[in-house]
Amino acid sequence: MASANVTVSTEVDIVSDLLKKSFSARQSAEQNIMVNQRPMPNLRATTGDRSFQVSWYTKKDWVCGSAEKKAMFCWPCLLFCPGTSSSWTKTGFKNMKGFLSDCKKHEKTKSHMSAYKTWKTYGSAPRVDSLISQARRDQIQRHNEEVSQNREMLKTITEAVLYLSRQELAFRGHDESSESLNRGNYRELLECFAKMDSVFGRRLHGRLAESRLIGGGQFTGVSPEIQNDLINCLDMIIEDEILKEIDNSTFLSVQVDETTDVSTKEQLSMIVRLDKGCNIIERQLGFVDVSSDRTANAISTVIKGKLIQHENIKEKLIGQTYDGASVMSGHINGVQTQLQQEYPFAHFVHCAAHRLNLVLCQAASSISPVKIFFVNIGAFCTFTSNAPRRKALLSSHNLEFPSPGDTRWYYRARVINVLYNNYQKLIDIFENLTDNPTGWDDETLNKVSGLLGYLNGFLFCFLMHIFQKILEQSSIVYSILQDKETDFQYGMTRVERFKIFVTSLRTDTKYSEFYDKAVEKVGPPVTRYDQRHNYKQIFFEILDSIVGMLTERFQDMERFKFLDLVNPRVFRTWEEVPSEKIDLLKEMYGDLFDIPMLLGQLSFIYRDKDFHKDSCGELLKYIFQFNLQASIPEAVKLLKMNGVLSATSASVERSFSCLKRVKSYLRNTMSQGRLSSLCRISIHKDILSEKEQASTLHEEVVKRFIEKPRRLAFLYK
Secondary structure: OOOOOOOOOOOOOHHHHHHHOOHHHOOHHHHHHHOOOOOOOOOOOEEOOEEOOOOHHHHOOOEEEEOOOOEEEEHHHHHHOOOOOHHHHHOOEOOOOOHHHHHHHHHOOHHHHHHHHHHHOOOOOOOHHHHHHHHHHHHHHHHHHHHHHHHHHHHHHHHHHHHHHHOOOOOOOOOOOOOOOOOOHHHHHHHHHHHHOHHHHHHHOOOOHHHEOOOOOEOOOOOHHHHHHHHHHHHHHHHHHHHHHHHHOOOEEEEEEEEEOOOOOEEEEEEEEEEEOOEEEEEEEEEEEOOOOOOHHHHHHHHHHHHOOOOOOOOOEEEEEEOOOHHHHOOOOOHHHHHHHHOOOOEEEEOHHHHHHHHHHHHHHOOHHHHHHHHHHHHHHHOOOOOHHHHHHHHOOOOOOOOOOOOOHHHHHHHHHHHHHOHHHHHHHHHHHHHOOOOOOHHHHHHHHHHHHHHHOHHHHHHHHHHHHHHHHHHHHHHHHHOOOOOHHHHHHHHHHHHHHHHHOOOHHHHHHHHHHHHHHHOOOOOHHHHOOOHHHHHHHHHHHHHHHHHHHOHHHHHHHHHHHHOHHHHHHOOOOOHHHHHHHHHHHHHHOOHHHHHHHHHHHHHOHHHOOOOHHHHHHHHHHOOOOOOOHHHHHHHHHHHHOOOOOHHHHHHHHHHHHHOOHHHOOOOHHHHHHHHHHHHOHHHHHHHHHOOOHHHHHHHHHOOOOOOOOOOOO
16 A cells, blocks of 8 residues: 555544545545554443454454444445445444354445455555546656755855855945956855856856746846845844744843944944843844934834834843933933833943943043143054054054044053053154154154153153053953953942052052152153142042042942842852842842742852852852752842843944944945844854754745745745
């Protein structure tokens, strides 16, 4: 008998099923299976002193049984002549005493003999429906072969799209005609693949017979529409995965910022930070052009539009982090206020990196000698701007000044660091140049004279030593805050440590150290300009300004002090759970926790030294490593909250770097959808790599690709 993919469930009483739906009414594939499945249950039926015998199935190979009806039937008649004998094909035979005599009578009937013959010879002669089925199978086989070829070509084209997207390379060329020597990265990459795969090459150039479509035309996969479709497919795969991650998360927070791209469009980027098991991950939700409307209402509408795609997110969204622009941080009608009206637990956090930057900017601008000092610092960077010979002069001595930047003091720290480590070398270079001015232009000599004056000035040298020490530490804090692995509690701890460090410098001893270092390098103040300053007053004023501004700008972070509850470094110092920190938690997120249960779980963690790890992240991983999360769920939630809350919006700025690489001066006309998709593919390489390793990526691409009507076949029959 021919086999097929259709099966008959053994859990169903076959006889009862046949009485409801006859054998002739079934598909041929189902008939082929059923005809050999004569049911032979032990009926356990009795008539008088005569009981059913299982051996009757062997003596009479046409007898079958129904456990549901507790009766015997004629299997051939039930299949091919239903209804001819009421006792053997309708109601069933139940008289155990007269079994043998009734069997003989039934065997003599013509209908039984005909049905028996049909049953025994079933499948030996070709049937009309079988011949039709064979033609259909041949058609299906040809179709499936075509589908395989189409899928292989689509797979190769997808690999080209993946490569260019991941590497942030341009797809199209200036001239993509067949005569061009450079037809763009996409076409040239496909041509490279064609050299290694002759079948793909013939199909790419439309020379394979199977590649010709019904109704004319050829599928080569090189059109801009196919490129955009595949880019969109990959982006939708990423989107689906992000949706799943958000739905499965416990908490999430958002980071939003804007930037102007190369075509002067205002691009808004949104990052979500969420927990995934014991890890904290960040996902980018795409770029949105907000050039036409940058009001708080418009931006909050964009953010809500991204969030509304997810269900049960009201209690998951616990934080929103932006810069200090009034449209974002305004407490009356800013974005943070409008968002918190719908998501009550989404407390606003002003980016800590921006705040630290503002602290240093204001400290510099509020004190006149310091403001002038940083203006003079900029002169060292502009000395080599658009001046290859000057740059070569410094490079020959292994010296290079980075650009200080207008807003990022992290880079000014690098400039001061170069000065600090090469102070005497710079003096020697500039003095040698002034002593041997031949061949140098007047502008260069003028600049060198000015820079040499700065280097020999006592005030300049004194301030350089002070800010080298301060900015060295602030750079470390910047690096920690901008690391996406940094949790909220640790980030705020590092800011507090920086404040303590600056405070510790405010002593007469430290002042004397800086003063003596400056004297050692350039001698005591001798010029009228240097002698008129009270250096001790300037020193203390700088420190007081920085400490005061740190206190003022970070005072609202006191409300997040409850996160110390899951700081492993202080577990051993607490004998019981601090009530004041629990009160802070109740005030901000009390409805999200079972406080009595949390207290008990924290007390257990504090007492058990196995939980005393070096960081919150290590503690969370330890809990998941040994599957302890079910026993301390409230503590795990608090640990996840600490990781999910974002202290900075640095991740959004990282997405801006990707934007600038993807949309460059030579690629400034791409559509908004294509731009957003290409950036997400580049940012979320990990999602696509995981699907490639699981061998599911190309199947998902096909699934997405055929959602749009295609003239080519991509689905197997």
